[in-house]
Amino acid sequence: MATKAYQRTYTQLQAITKATVTLNARGVANDELATVNGKLAQVVKTKGDAVTLQVFSGTEGVPTNAEVSFQGAPPTLRVSDQLSGRFFNAYGHPIDGGPEIEGEEREVGGPSVNPYKRRQPSELIPTGIAGIDLNNTLVSGQKIPFFADPDQPYNRVMADVALRADVDKIILGGMGLTNDDYLFFRHAFESAGALDKIVSFVNTTEEPPVERLLIPDMALAAAEYFAVDKNEKVLVLLTDMTLYADALSIVSNRMDQIPSKDSMPGSLYSDLAKIYEKAVQLPDGGSITIIAVTTLNDGDITHAIPDNTGYITEGQLFLRADPDSGKVIVDPFRSLSRLKQLVQGKKTREDHAQLMNAGVRLYADAQNAKTKLENGFDLSDYDLRCLDYAKEYATRLLSIDVNITVEQMLDTAWEIFAKYFSPAETGIKQVFVDKYWKKD
Amino acid sequence: MSTHGKVTGIVSNLVTVTVDGPVAENELCYISVGGNQLLAEVIRVTGDKASVQVFESTRGLKNGDSVEFLGKMLEVTLGPGLLSGIYDGLQNNLTTMTGVFLKRGEYTDPLDRKVLWAFTPLAQPGDKVIAADWLGEVKEGWLPHKIMVPFSFKGEFTVKSVAPAGNYTVDETIAVLTDKDGEDIPVTMVQKWPVKVAVKCYKEKPRPTRIMETGVRVIDTFNPIAEGGTGFIPGPFGCGKTVLQHAIAKQGDADVIVMAACGERANEVVEIFTEFPELVDPHTGRKLMERTTIICNTSNMPVAAREASVYTAMTICEYYRAMGLKCLLLADSTSRWAQALREMSNRMEELPGQDAFPVDLSAIISNFYARAGMVLLNNGQTGAVTFIGQEGRPLLLRPRAEPRRPEALPGRQPDRLLLQIPRVSRDPGIPAGKDPEELG
Structure with missing residues (x-):
């Protein structure tokens, strides 16, 4: 982080929890970024002069006299065509050994599209998987999660879907990926020779959970760059949104917020909607399609995370093991694509x-x-x-x-x-x- | 002098403001941030601190930012031109906004001030009138849109003059009324009304006597709904609630339809935008859109505006009811509305009730349902607001049991119709909510 002239620095913390620090500071803006002894943090609450920051990489080793500098701006991502083919961490820094990206700095987590300016999604996204294309056809501009138990091969299915889909760019947002899953995605993209149309933002289980909170916004800021500025068809993969929601609950818990259903923060619905509603068919031809993964606890879809997700997304794809055929199948009863009728028989055969x-x-x-x-x-x-x-x-x-x-x-x-x-x-x-x- | 204040605390969209004068519960205020004015509503006052919910993103807001209180509650603008309008939850016209993305602090006028309306006087000079009495009418589409004594006028007035038949804009004076102190008050075609207060300018609310045909055979035959009745459609996501509501909106026997997409998916709202202008009203042969107003607050718009959206929709219905018209209000969905209430209650650190909903949820919903109904107007004519809401339940949970979700329960008390979609319709892969006769 470059030091800027107006940067304000403080050295007296009032309180430290595992995920947050609180200090007295003035003139601090909501959502603003700061560094705490070099660790990136974001303003999540102000009360009088007391400012609470969520420290993305955790507060291990942060002393009460840590140096806190405010950056004066919310999180940003540098966007340009150089993003293609690259792997980044949650802060948008390269993790593939390549150079930093040069380009315009864009605020992440920006405003919503005016619903009146949207176009009706109407383009088929073929995946080759009949459980999806035949029974739950995907449409560009749609947002849909895989609901799956953690032992289902959802990341493999997602990689297959991404590589077969006829899109201009694929943005991977990996949250709490195991190192193995990360390497799997990387290998799958590389061996398919598709790396030049893929941008990845990855947080692995080795890294602190709170960092995950930046991943969807980073991935979607990159997606908006390609869809809005370049009129491209963009497919965003978010895995695993359950771990994202868990990170939200960690922060709200550390801030002593009263837990809502299933100890999730009360704002879970809005937090998830802000991400999923970035899926859009834009008037000038660009589109953002979101395919996410929500892992379930023993198939329980009444838990707050899948329940809230289901009210936001346009359907869900349910993976389960079928003992009769010995295969993992896309469950035809519990899966649903709410936009399928926009392409079935219109972009596909009449029958x-x-x-x-x-x-x-x-x-x-x-x-x-x-x-x-x-x-x-x-x-x-x-x-x-x-x-x-x-x-x-x-x-x-x-x-x-x-x-x-x-x-x-x-x-x-x-x-x-x-x-x-x-x-x-x-x-x-x-x-x-x-x-x-x-x-x- | 109006009350001013300074921001002293921020958690997401709940902002604490220290005030220098009197403030009222539900009073509106503008918060100045970076040249933008953000609208907010007071939801709690403690000493000189007011908690306000901001209807916009609070990113970049700082402690010390100035706040100006407006001395009024959230209001809707009522006048000719509301029909075929597409508004957000705060009645901003979404069609006249510039740019593809919603801009923070952009508020647009709900009515077109330049349109000329062909006015015909109904009242005579010397007539004694009270609030909601008809002074004249204009043709809005094919509907006689009555210009009324504003609902906020208290007591009896004498008509001093009424404009002659002719073309006027909504802001021109079409009548002058004299109050009992002899003061002259000009009246235009436009009036304002606070959304959270029920319009009670009618003689009485008798028992509904007529059936409102929904055009859906299974409802009209077995479970008909009364004109001025209330109903709700419970069901898990994906069972066809929205499909059923759209069917009712297309065929229902009502003069005016207001659809409130409260926390809905943007792509589903786009479906309404795309379909409705093409559809023909089976009762009049005119375009369906000409009798429809859409209040659209998608799930990613700020949560406080989601709460406002259903009230905005109801107030518009009450306005048309006072003209002796049959109105149908379709709210999709009230469970997302309940979630918005839960979210704000959680932010204010209120102790949670069942499933973390606020304890007064049931009272709030009952009050809201009670605003529907058939009314006997002062001039002996009748008007009605029929309300059909939707309540979600998690997929496949408690398949045949009574709706047990807390946000569904209160709906049962005031409503008179329950349209339960059985779970079984999901199982055989039949697109739920469709008339079985259409299949095959």
């Missing part, structure tokens, strides 16, 4: 929506059949066919290791339907049956 509904309904019938089986009831011929169908449907379409085009997904669905059912049993409109039904 898309019908096939999706039929496929999921028959899969539900298979679940009923399974319940009957487990309770010792006799199974009808239809039940048995449903069970076989479910296994094949899960393996060939729902599984996350599928990588085919949307056209192939639709053809595969027709093929599986024809194998186990009559046209009437699928309930698909006759016009589509006449046109697409796979006859022997």
Whole structure:
């Protein structure tokens, strides 16, 4: 941090907690940055002359006579095309050994887009995964999280999605990534030869948790640069938002704030919304799409973090292990893309929506059949066919290791339907049956 | 002389101000920061310290910044031109704002002051009138928009003069009233009213007697709602609450529809912006947008403005009700509103109630629901505000139980209709909220 002429320096701390320090200072602005013995900190509360700072890297070793200098500005990121292909820490400093970025300094966590100036999202984002493209189609400008237990391979799925998506830039915001996950992303991007369109901001589990709070704002400031200034299609990956929310609760707890539901801060909804609502289809063609990960505790979506997330995002993608097919699948019942109807049958083939509904309904019938089986009831011929169908449907379409085009997904669905059912049993409109039904 | 103050404490959007004179609960003030004026509302006073919630980002705000109190509560501007308007929670016109991003401290006029309205007088000189009596009317779209004695006028007045039929702007004097002290008061087409106070300029509130057709068969046949009744749609996210509300908005038998997107997803609001101008009202054959006002406070806009948005919407409905019109208010969603209340209560360090909601949540929501209803106007005509709110519950939780979320409970007391969407509609992959007959 360059020393500036107007910098004010203090050397008397009044209080220190694990995440915050409090001191008496005047003329301090809300959200302003400061350094505490060289550690970056941000103003989170003022009360009279008492100013509370959250110290991003933790307060270990900070003495009461620490030198506190105020920077006079909120967090910023230098933006330019030089960002492409680079890896940064939570402060926007390179961690890949390369030079610092030259460019315009932009405030992070800036204002919202006027909802009236937005455009309706309408471009398909193909991922190759049928559990997503067929049943929960993604649209540019959408924001959607993966809900997954920590043992699900969500980071792998996300890397696959990112590399297959037809976008101009991919921004990775990694919060509390294990070093292994970080290296996985780095390797995946490098070996795909896609590094030049990827910008990464990474906080690993080795680093202090409070630093994570900067990651989404940094990643989205970079995304806005490419989407607004360059009219590019930008995909932002945020993993893992549960760890981000945990960091919020650490700070509010250290500030003695009264905890809200599940010991999260009362402002959780607004804090998450500020991030997710950066997803936008801009009038001049640029867009920001956000795919996030919210890890769950044993599938519990009633916890404050997934619950609040669900009210902000446009659907959710639920990953789970399917014991019948032995695959990890995108759960068709609990997943939902709220924007899918904007592209299904419009940017994809006309029979898309019908096939999706039929496929999921028959899969539900298979679940009923399974319940009957487990309770010792006799199974009808239809039940048995449903069970076989479910296994094949899960393996060939729902599984996350599928990588085919949307056209192939639709053809595969027709093929599986024809194998186990009559046209009437699928309930698909006759016009589509006449046109697409796979006859022997 | 108006009261002034200085900022002495900041935590997020809750600011403490030391004041030099009297302040009122819910009084508005402007905080000056870097050439911008930020609007805020008093929510607590302790000694000479007022806690104010700021309707904007408080980034860069400093202790010592000056505050000017306005001596009035949050008001809406009422007059011809509200219909087809798109406003934020504080009734700023979103369509006339410049730039793609919302600028802090930019407040736009809700009414177009230049438009000429064709005025027809209804009152005669010498008539005795009281608040909300009709003085004349203009055509707003196809609706007769009554120009009324402002709601804030107390006591009886004598009409001294009424402007002759002709074209006037909203700010021109269209009548002069004489109060009982003989003083002349000019009246224009515009009046203001504080949003948190119910408009009670009517004779009585009888029991609703007519059915309001929603156009949704399953509601009108089995669970019809009364004109002036209240209802709410509980359900987990993704079950189709918004889809159902949009269906009601499109087909409901009402003269005026106000949609309050309270803490909603911006992309869903964009869907309304994109769809509604194209849709035709089945009752009149005119464009749906001509009878619709949208109050749009998306989830990333400041939390205090989210709380204000439902009140702004309700006040606009009450205004049109006083013209003898049938109004329908759709609020999506009241649970996000409750979350806003929770967030502010948490910031003020109030002891939390159930699920960390403020303990008076139930009273606040009941009061709000009670502002709906059919009324008998002073001139013997009737008007109605029908209110349908939405309450969220977590996905797949307590599938068939009664709504147990605290923000859902109070709604049950004052309302007369419960539109519960069963969980089962999610399971077979049927797009929930759709009429089953449309499927297949």
